[in-house]
Amino acid sequence: MDRRQVLAYRIAAQGLHREHGGADTAASLAVFDLGVQDGARDVALLALTARLDRIPSLVDDPALVLVWSHRGAQHYHRRADLPAVTRALVPLNEADAMARLGWRAKQAAEAGMTATDALFTAARAMREVVPGPTGKGAASTAISKLVPEALTYACRGCQATHILENLFRLCSLPGGVRLVPGESPATLAPLEGRGRIGTKPDPAAVTATIAAYLTLHGPATAGAAAGFVGTSAASAKAVLPDLVPVDVEGKRALIAPENLAALESPPEPDLVRLLPPWDPFLQARDRDVLVPDRALQKEVWRMLGNPGALLADGEISGVWRSKTSGRRLDFTVSPFWTISVAARKAAGEEAARIAAARGFTDVRVAW
Known part of the structure; x- marks a missing residue:
């Protein structure tokens, strides 16, 4: 089959048709089988806005919880799925632990312990220093006093010693710690009803x-x-x-x-969506399938400051950015090729949905 059929399948599988998805709550969306990545600019909120008829509220949804999970990135997960997600973060073996932490043999030697031991040493320290809501910086500084020096680094910016960032993030969920939604800077809190730290591979x-x-x-x-x-x-x-x-x-x-x-036999992908940066659809690792042109890939996935993506007629057809102007949200959409009048109108409607989700009363779209 060709890549357009694959994209049509993925669009349907990820609930981007809305009317075909049948989801009436955020937690019922299929994308939560993996979790929905969050970050700056309301990434998770806009990912759900692209998939639900109503505008969701992530912060107040008791069915969802925000944690550092896959690759140490922030994800919303179904609260009911969290035990399985936690077990999936336990390395299968030492090679797996080294890969997940991004370590080389030299780093393990300098630490004086295996990568697996480093992960669970940090997890036990994380549990100890987060008995209640705790700022990320304070938690990192406190953990650095409980782990070997080789697992820490001196931060010139805040004149403090911190635990290695990737280790800090990956040990948090095994340590029974979540993130408090809507807090900036990041605030950590203990997971409700957390059990013992599980170290057995699953x-x-x-x-x-x-x-x-x-x-x-x-x-x-x-x-x-x-x-x-x-x-x-x-x-x-x-x-x-x-x-x-x-x-x-x-x-x-x-x-x-x-x-x-x-x-x-996927449904026709005759829809238009403005996907946020790091939307689940953009998380596929085979970027050549999503965007075959290498030059256009660099427009969608940048080293810093990814734009959103315009999904039109089954293809990533451009990128978009927004900026605030008082109570108005201004969009600039940059298509990769000629976009039909109907698709432009639909994109304008999607921009209005995004503005409403983010609390703006007015919207302007420039092409």
């Missing part, structure tokens, strides 16, 4: 994460799924679910057999 939990990735971003390779998890392709291949191969324009990819029918 291959089935990692398999479930890979299966969710291949459902939402398939067909794809094991390496792509590994990239989302933050581990190596070898570690991912060791725990793959049952999959079938699919030829996508001459390249081999994988998908679960139960998703083949949806892949073979």
Whole structure:
């Protein structure tokens, strides 16, 4: 099959049709099978606005919780899924732990412990220093006093010693710590009803994460799924679910057999959406499938300050940015090619939805 059919499948699988998705609450969206990444500029809020008829409220939704999870990035997850997400963050073995932390053998030697031991040493320290709401800086400084010096660094900016950032983020959920939504700078808090720190690998939990990735971003390779998890392709291949191969324009990819029918006959992607930076749709690791042109890839995924993406007629067809002007939100949309009058009108309607979700009473769109 060709890539346009793959994109049509992913658009449907991720609930971007709205009327076809059937989701009436944020937690019922399929994208929460992996979690929805959050960040500056209301990323998660706008990702849900693109998928729900109503404008959601993430901060007040008791069904959702904000944590550092995949790759140490902030994600909203279903509260009910959190035990499984936590188990999936436990490294399968030392090679997996090294990959997730981005360590090399030299760093483990300098730390005087394995990467796995470093993760759980930090998790136990995290639990100790966050008995209640605690600012990120204060928590990092306190943890640095409880772990080996090799796991810390001196921060010139705030004249303090902090734990290594990636280790700090990856140890938080195993340590039973969440993020407080809507707080800036970041504030940590203990998870309600947290149990003992689990250190036993759970291959089935990692398999479930890979299966969710291949459902939402398939067909794809094991390496792509590994990239989302933050581990190596070898570690991912060791725990793959049952999959079938699919030829996508001459390249081999994988998908679960139960998703083949949806892949073979996806609904027409006749929709327009303004996706925020780091939207779930943009989280696929096979960027050549999403945007084949390498020059245009650099417009969508930048080193710093990603724009949003214009999704029109089944393709990422441009980028967009917004800025505030009093109570008005101004959008600048930069299409990659000629966009129809109907698609421009639909994009204007999507801009109005985004403005309302962010609390703006007026909107202006420039092309």
